Amino acid sequence: DIQMTQSPSSLSASVGDRVTITCRASQSISNYLNWYQQKPGKAPKLLIYAASSLQSGVPSRFSGSGSGTDFILTISSLQPEDFATYYCQQSYTISITFGQGTRLEIK
Amino acid sequence: QVQLVQSGAEVKKPGASVKVSCKTSGYTFTAYYMHWVRQAPGQGLECMGWINPNSGGTNYAQKFQGRVTMTRDTSISTAYMELSRLTSDDTAVYYCARDPNDYGDYFDFWGQGTLVTVSS
Numbered sequence: 001d002i003q004m005t006q007s008p009s010s011l012s013a014s015v016g017d018r019v020t021i022t023c024r025a026s027q028s029i030s031n032y033l034n035w036y037q038q039k040p041g042k043a044p045k046l047l048i049y050a051a052s053s054l055q056s057g058v059p060s061r062f063s064g065s066g067s068g069t070d071f072i073l074t075i076s077s078l079q080p081e082d083f084a085t086y087y088c089q090q091s092y093t094i095s096i097t098f099g100q101g102t103r104l105e106i107k
Numbered sequence: 108q109v110q111l112v113q114s115g116a117e118v119k120k121p122g123a124s125v126k127v128s129c130k131t132s133g134y135t136f137t138a139y140y141m142h143w144v145r146q147a148p149g150q151g152l153e154c155m156g157w158i159n160p161n162s163g164g165t166n167y168a169q170k171f172q173g174r175v176t177m178t179r180d181t182s183i184s185t186a187y188m189e190l191s192r193l194t195s196d197d198t199a200v201y202y203c204a205r206d207p208n209d210y211g212d213y214f215d216f217w218g219q220g221t222l223v224t225v226s227s
Contacts, residue, residue, distance in 0.1 A: 032211040046215050049210065089152070089213065091212035094166060097154070
């Protein structure tokens with residue numbers, strides 16, 4: 001299976017900050033990379049698909065970039081509702097795998 | 108609006124089986140693959156496999172092969188996931204998730220989750 005490694009595992013930031021989360025694949029996955037946000041007790045929510053396509057209804061402060069093995073999720077200006085856990089997910093192979101998650105906390 | 112509504116929480120004994128349902132509405136059930144994803148307490152997300160509601164074809168993650176069965180009833184737009192020979196390691200929230208299947212596999216709508224607790 002392709003291993004997905006996110007960094008950092010946790011992050012403290014303030015409202016208004018620009019934040020980046022990195023996801024690295026153990027082999028090239030082209031741009032078959034998606035990002036989700038999960039809040040406690042809730043199902044994950046799709047933010048970005050195909051590495052850089054913004055899901056309908058998701059605020060434009062979220063953006064994604066990258067291809068091959070290295071990907072970035074950027075939140076341009078943190079809002080209070082953005083404090084959550086973020087996961088990347090690859091679908092290059094039939095064995096879909098997620099990163100371990102990045103917990104974004106309020107500083 | 109698209110909705111995926113799952114069955115309620117379950118408590119099972121080790122060795123038993125559990126069957127979770129995912130009733131859909133607001134879209135053409137047979138047009139989108141359905142995946143099942145689980146999350147153990149305090150842990151990350153793990154894909155279990157998918158079903159093609161149109162054909163009934165399935166693909167299961169190797170870890171669950173032989174223990175998981177995914178089925179569907181197109182007459183009521185509902186998908187099912189049954190997991191057998193439960194152990195405490197299967198205690199988790201189980202989600203169904205719709206896959207638009209237009210660029211790889213990603214999940215645009217999710218059920219609310221079903222907590223399965225395995226305890227003697």
